[in-house]
Amino acid sequence: MSRSNIYLSKIKLEKKIIKTSLGSDLKNKELFYLCKRLSFVNRQINVLLQKSQNEFKYK
Known part of the structure; x- marks a missing residue:
């Protein structure tokens, strides 16, 4: 998985969670x-990113 794909997945997940929490009446x-x-x-x-950075360094 490329670094940009990881960032995009993270952003999509955060947006989804924010929409879920704003769109419904959640309890604490x-x-x-x-x-x-x-x-x-x-x-x-972050662990995946670190691994990919380490792999890139050793290539």
Whole structure:
């Protein structure tokens, strides 16, 4: 997965979560879950980016 694809996926995911949270009447518990989920996905994306940077350095 290219770096630009990872960034685009991240932006799409963030937009989707923001639309979901703004478009419905969420309770604090649901917002808390969404934030935790987004931070988890964000960490995964950062790990993928780091791996791709490391692979690029060694080529």
